[in-house]
Amino acid sequence: MSAPLLMLAGVGKTFRRKPSLAERALGRTTRPLRAVDGVDLALAPGEVLGLVGESGCGKSTLGRIAAGLLAPSEGSALFRSRPVAEEAGGRLVKHTTAIQMVFQDPFASLNPRMRVGEAISEGPLAHGLWRREEAQAKVARVLRQVGLDPAYAGRFPHQFSGGQRARIGIARALAMQPAAIVADEAVAALDVSIQAQVLNLLAELRKELGLALLFISHDLSVVRHLADRVAIMYLGRIVETGPSEAIFEAPSHPYTRGLLESVPRLDRRRASFRPVSGEIPSPLGPPPGCHFHPRCPAAIARCAAEVPSLRVLGDGRRSACHLASV
Amino acid sequence: MSARGVAAGRSPAAQLWREFADSKVAVGALIVVGLCMLAAIAAPLITPQNPYDQSQLVLFDARLPPGSVGSGGYVHWLGTDAAGRDLLSAIIFGLRISIGVGVASGTIALSIGSAIGLLAAFRGGLVEAAVMRLVDLQLSFPAILLALVLAALMGQGVAQVVTALVAAQYAYYARTVHGAALAERRKDYVEAALGIPLSTRRVMARHLLPNALPPLLVVATVQIANAIAIEATLSFLGIGMPISEPSLGTLIANGYQFMLSGRYWISVYPGIALLIVIMSINLVGDRLRDVLNPRLKR
Numbered sequence: 001m002s003a004p005l006l007m008l009a010g011v012g013k014t015f016r017r018k019p020s021l022a023e024r025a026l027g028r029t030t031r032p033l034r035a036v037d038g039v040d041l042a043l044a045p046g047e048v049l050g051l052v053g054e055s056g057c058g059k060s061t062l063g064r065i066a067a068g069l070l071a072p073s074e075g076s077a078l079f080r081s082r083p084v085a086e087e088a089g090g091r092l093v094k095h096t097t098a099i100q101m102v103f104q105d106p107f108a109s110l111n112p113r114m115r116v117g118e119a120i121s122e123g124p125l126a127h128g129l130w131r132r133e134e135a136q137a138k139v140a141r142v143l144r145q146v147g148l149d150p151a152y153a154g155r156f157p158h159q160f161s162g163g164q165r166a167r168i169g170i171a172r173a174l175a176m177q178p179a180a181i182v183a184d185e186a187v188a189a190l191d192v193s194i195q196a197q198v199l200n201l202l203a204e205l206r207k208e209l210g211l212a213l214l215f216i217s218h219d220l221s222v223v224r225h226l227a228d229r230v231a232i233m234y235l236g237r238i239v240e241t242g243p244s245e246a247i248f249e250a251p252s253h254p255y256t257r258g259l260l261e262s263v264p265r266l267d268r269r270r271a272s273f274r275p276v277s278g279e280i281p282s283p284l285g286p287p288p289g290c291h292f293h294p295r296c297p298a299a300i301a302r303c304a305a306e307v308p309s310l311r312v313l314g315d316g317r318r319s320a321c322h323l324a325s326v
Numbered sequence: 327m328s329a330r331g332v333a334a335g336r337s338p339a340a341q342l343w344r345e346f347a348d349s350k351v352a353v354g355a356l357i358v359v360g361l362c363m364l365a366a367i368a369a370p371l372i373t374p375q376n377p378y379d380q381s382q383l384v385l386f387d388a389r390l391p392p393g394s395v396g397s398g399g400y401v402h403w404l405g406t407d408a409a410g411r412d413l414l415s416a417i418i419f420g421l422r423i424s425i426g427v428g429v430a431s432g433t434i435a436l437s438i439g440s441a442i443g444l445l446a447a448f449r450g451g452l453v454e455a456a457v458m459r460l461v462d463l464q465l466s467f468p469a470i471l472l473a474l475v476l477a478a479l480m481g482q483g484v485a486q487v488v489t490a491l492v493a494a495q496y497a498y499y500a501r502t503v504h505g506a507a508l509a510e511r512r513k514d515y516v517e518a519a520l521g522i523p524l525s526t527r528r529v530m531a532r533h534l535l536p537n538a539l540p541p542l543l544v545v546a547t548v549q550i551a552n553a554i555a556i557e558a559t560l561s562f563l564g565i566g567m568p569i570s571e572p573s574l575g576t577l578i579a580n581g582y583q584f585m586l587s588g589r590y591w592i593s594v595y596p597g598i599a600l601l602i603v604i605m606s607i608n609l610v611g612d613r614l615r616d617v618l619n620p621r622l623k624r
Contacts, residue, residue, distance in 0.1 A: 069521045090451070091526070094521065097522065097523070100522070101518065103517075103518060104514075105514055108515060109515050110518075112537065113536040113539075122524065123524065126522070126524055126528065156338065169518075
């Protein structure tokens with residue numbers, strides 16, 4: 001594998017509610033919420049990495065750290081061995097334009113008072129990537145790249161459908177000529193037929209431009225369609241990573257197995273599914289040891305006591321389970 | 327956003343005008359406001375007399391009833407005041423002062439107030455807490471009280487009155503922009519802009535402010551009407567505009583001592599003019615609020 005484009009090393013993010021005046025007066029502190037806990041991940045140039053997990057597992061937080069919208073509380077997120085973003089004087093400063101983000105909600109992520117052409121060209125113009133006189137032609141090119149009519153540049157976001165807006169969001173990211181795009185649930189808000197179109201678009205762009213993609217989703221079938229490699233996240237930690245095929249064919253971690261078994265499939269008509277039992281615990285008070293042990297069908301005593309580390313299995317796979325066979 | 331606008335593909339401004347124009351009353355009020363502004367701007371060209379020019383005033387013409395012909399040889403349609411001023415001319419010049427002071431103080435207060443509100447919303451932390459508590463404190467006093475004290479301290483004159491009004495009113499704009507910006511700040515498009523990355527200043531000016539504009543526009547119209555009313559009050563009480571440059575409030579004050587002797591016109595006509603201006607601006611503001619507030623939409 002070539003040198004990674006994006007490197008997450010021991011990344012952790014702790015959120016803490018600000019104590020109220022009364023709590024401060026009593027000298028109380030609030031409980032920390034560890035949204036992301038010691039995550040190591042690497043994204044190679046041109047690679048599509050799928051990040052999968054239930055709602056609230058910290059995958060969006062991790063994506064925001066990778067995209068430079070949040071600074072990690074521990075560890076570092078490095079783009080070509082430089083920090084993606086740093087906290088300076090209480091404010092976040094993002095250092096690179098080479099990582100762009102595509103957001104989940106195609107309605108909220110576009111400024112309603114800005115024409116599409118302006119929204120796309122604003123970034124490249126502000127960073128001197130485009131000259132002002134060529135902006136119109138460049139906008140037209142980017143719009144064509146995402147499968148939209150260049151004449152749309154003069155319209156406002158409210159004149160578009162969800163799928164078109166998703167494309168505009170992608171166009172805005174592409175305009176910055178990124179090396180990597182973080183797509184946070186980029187198709188979750190779309191109809192299934194539109195989802196497929198947008199996924200195909202992402203796959204094409206990746207092939208044409210050699211883009212790396214960190215694709216965050218709760219939807220396994222979507223990830224399977226797109227990703228070279230998959231990372232499964234549970235309660236702030238990565239529990240299993242590996243090549244897409246290997247993980248979908250033979251999951252090693254009990255949580256991954258549970259996730260896969262809960263996916264409805266057309267080829268095996270079943271009346272009932274086996275969901276992962278129980279609720280995802282609160283990240284305010286996660287269980288000790290392996291975070292998954294209270295819901296795990298195979299849990300042993302050791303699981304409640306000792307945090308399993310990500311161990312290398314065969315075929316480029318790593319799993320954080322005491323019981324995983326090497 | 328209504329379905330009509332989406333289908334037609336108009337800019338937000340064109341869309342806003344279409345919905346605004348659904349109310350005939352509001353359009354009428356807007357026309358009245360426009361006419362008042364035109365009259366105020368063109369005052370020296372359309373009035374038969376310059377009421378501020380003492381040499382044009384003839385004491386012999388004092389307190390003529392409406393419709394009489396004075397020594398100038400023209401009809402005083404609204405009569406004359408105690409100094410022999412043609413009241414119609416004085417009212418149009420008074421409008422000029424009242425609207426001028428209202429718009430000037432409104433614009434300055436809006437700029438200062440929105441800058442403060444935006445900064446507080448974006449910075450957060452101690453800056454926000456300190457600034458917004460100060461604004462809250464000020465909002466708990468009636469604006470007229472603050473303006474009275476300041477105007478009394480600074481004395482008569484246009485600059486003094488505008489300063490007093492700005493000091494009394496910036497807080498309304500700061501509060502409004504702060505609230506709107508806080509709500510917009512959490513939306514994805516702001517995060518998207520910051521993630522490109524664009525500078526904080528650019529995100530505030532190009533993304534937050536335009537989206538905080540609708541409530542600001544409503545507050546601005548209402549506050550300009552308020553500024554005009556406060557200025558009239560100050561002038562009526564004798565601490566606003568000097569008697570040599572009468573605003574509508576000064577004119578009312580000049581005339582009210584003659585009310586009981588039957589010379590109603592000296593006070594009543596300026597009063598009606600003031601009423602019409604303030605009411606029209608408020609009607610426009612009300613309609614804007616109805617159109618811009620998505621919660622009131624069907």
